[in-house]
Amino acid sequence: MIECDSSDYRLLSEAAASVVGIPGMTCEIGVRKGGGTKCIIDGLLQAGDEGRTHLCIDPYGSLPFIHGVYVDPERGVLHLQDPRGHYCNAMRCQCMIDLLTYAQNLPVNLLFFTLTDTQFFRLFAGGVPVYERQETTLGKYALVHVDGEHSLGAVVGAIEFFHARMSLGGAIVLDDIDRFDHELVKKWLQFSGWQLIEEQGRKASYRKVLATPLDRLPPTTAFSVLDAPETALGRRPDPVPAIPLMGSDATFVLGERPGFVGEAGE
Numbered sequence: 001m002i003e004c005d006s007s008d009y010r011l012l013s014e015a016a017a018s019v020v021g022i023p024g025m026t027c028e029i030g031v032r033k034g035g036g037t038k039c040i041i042d043g044l045l046q047a048g049d050e051g052r053t054h055l056c057i058d059p060y061g062s063l064p065f066i067h068g069v070y071v072d073p074e075r076g077v078l079h080l081q082d083p084r085g086h087y088c089n090a091m092r093c094q095c096m097i098d099l100l101t102y103a104q105n106l107p108v109n110l111l112f113f114t115l116t117d118t119q120f121f122r123l124f125a126g127g128v129p130v131y132e133r134q135e136t137t138l139g140k141y142a143l144v145h146v147d148g149e150h151s152l153g154a155v156v157g158a159i160e161f162f163h164a165r166m167s168l169g170g171a172i173v174l175d176d177i178d179r180f181d182h183e184l185v186k187k188w189l190q191f192s193g194w195q196l197i198e199e200q201g202r203k204a205s206y207r208k209v210l211a212t213p214l215d216r217l218p219p220t221t222a223f224s225v226l227d228a229p230e231t232a233l234g235r236r237p238d239p240v241p242a243i244p245l246m247g248s249d250a251t252f253v254l255g256e257r258p259g260f261v262g263e264a265g266e
């Protein structure tokens with residue numbers, strides 16, 4: 001049995017089942033023992049959605065996990081640390097064995113990236129090479145489960161990356177929404193053309209329903225914020241011009257993005 005670690009997985013399988021016909025890859029950030037990825041695979045296949053490429057992104061390696069404050073060696077900012085550090089490489093081996101065994105004869109193309117989310121974003125911003133009789137570079141996404149680090153900055157970094165690459169009609173599912181300022185994230189998503197599908201317990205799911213000018217922006221803003229120590233200590237970066245939201249009177253000021261707020265105070 002492939003174990004899950006959270007709750008409300010119904011939202012995830014329903015989101016997976018809802019992207020039939022929406023082009024793009026599916027993806028899980030933070031895989032642990034594989035329960036979330038299995039749930040996505042099952043949701044896709046129960047809806048008759050065959051042939052997807054699904055990405056599993058997780059560094060394992062017993063890295064400190066965000067639940068308390070510490071200096072991140074990669075990002076150089078303050079985060080919340082889980083002292084357990086128990087997402088070890090042995091877990092990665094077992095997870096790969098379990099998921100690959102499960103998916104071996106299923107119509108899903110499972111790919112593993114033993115990388116942090118930020119390394120993946122840097123290395124695969126231009127798409128992921130996929131081999132099936134020929135090489136194809138896939139750059140669009142239909143569904144993402146964001147369940148890696150639970151800092152506001154990490155969640156916003158993921159959302160910004162996938163927002164720019166998500167097909168219209170695609171979905172994002174956020175886990176552990178009680179661990180970061182979900183209301184700010186919700187506001188950002190709704191201003192950026194996303195609709196809340198459902199919020200229950202520890203998860204929330206959103207669908208991209210509107211193409212916005214933000215789609216054309218490079219996904220750099222959250223990273224540059226995370227790289228700036230003064231932001232991690234609570235200072236906001238200089239405001240940047242507001243961008244009008246297509247099909248709406250609302251405007252969204254990039255400098256007001258949720259990732260810029262309260263990172264050190266979590």
Ligand SMILES: C[S@@+](CC[C@H](N)C(=O)[O-])C[C@H]1O[C@@H](n2cnc3c(N)ncnc32)[C@H](O)[C@@H]1O
Pocket residue numbers: 003004005006028029030031032033034035036037057058059060063065087115116117118147148149
């Ligand atoms: C809460 S568990 C994921 C649970 C899994 N999604 C499920 O539904 O069963 C968090 C995972 O995030 C991974 N992780 C930690 N830092 C990460 C990072 N920077 N990028 C991606 N994954 C990360 C951990 O190794 C761990 O496996």
